[in-house]
Amino acid sequence: MPKKTLTIALMDPPYESENLTTAFRILDIAARRGYDINVFAYEGASGLAFVRQMPHPNPVHGKDVAEENHPTTKDQVAALLAAAEQNGGKVDWVNCGMCVDERGVNEFVPGTRRGSPADFHAFAEASDNVLVIPTK
Amino acid sequence: MAKKTLNIVESAYRAVMEEQDDTILWLLAAMQGAGAEHTVVLRGNAVNYAVASQGVPGLTIGKWKQTQAPKMDRDVLDLIEKRKIPVYVIVEDLADRGIERSELVPGVQLLSRMELPGLFTEFALVTHW
């Protein structure tokens, strides 16, 4: 399968929209195919890789932290980076810097980085294709 | 030469007071400054961004006062005049919302819904915001 470079722009914050469930499913497929993937995490999505996210128990369902095994997007981001690498691809995950600053989420999953709209422009220019997943 | 990108913007007045901008128009302006070649189509409620003389004074919450309240019409003019980003509005969406063409800021171009598919062919990328 020929290698491709894809760019995806995300906007939704964690835990608020099914857009991210679908986005991560798409990204996972691309990572398993060994593609190079650029992610521009804009606005609320700049919190997806915030390393201080913590899982929690579920008292309504009577599950402790371990049993609930609550997803965190930071773990999904880390897993995505690992999957790409395992399959011969790479992920360049950019968290929009001003978005990070105003949200106070300036600690990222290792392997992701701070960036700016100039990165999104560079991604778009260098990619085989671009998908923007807007927020509502 | 950058890839020509058509950006269809429909999200309107989402967090504009907090961000003091529409974050999509802001992003496109910033990318244009980095060398991008963008065109904007305002559709749906976003056609309201092209209405002249809009905006409110800054928010006041307790002793906190906002000093840079946004003005969407000013930002649309900025895109057109300073950033050289062509801006279209969908005429049917104006009509649906009771907006007269005379109310629009200068420089905005009119486009019918039926013409939108044809416009796609002129662009390497089309994004929907």
Added chain:
Amino acid sequence: MTQYLLIESRDPFESNDVSYYYDLARGLAESGNQVTLLLVQNGVLSARPSAHSAALGALARSGVTVLADDFSVQERGIARLAEGVVAAPIDVVVDHLAAGHKTLWH
């Protein structure tokens, strides 16, 4: 001829803007392009046979390939899809992107 993938995440029960997107798909197809409409998330709700699914059948007859994300369909317990709609894995998004097809999300 250009190929397009239009991804619709919204449903016509909550959003009356979905008709704009279906019309866009039709307009692109009628202009001679190859168009796929992929319903995802609540967008698949219109693929359950109902008063709203007729629009999807009409789109399919106009030449648009109408797909429904199988994950979203299963998640919502949709046992049967309306005429003209076919279930598909989310891989199709990556297929279209990798093939350079213009891909939009609504």
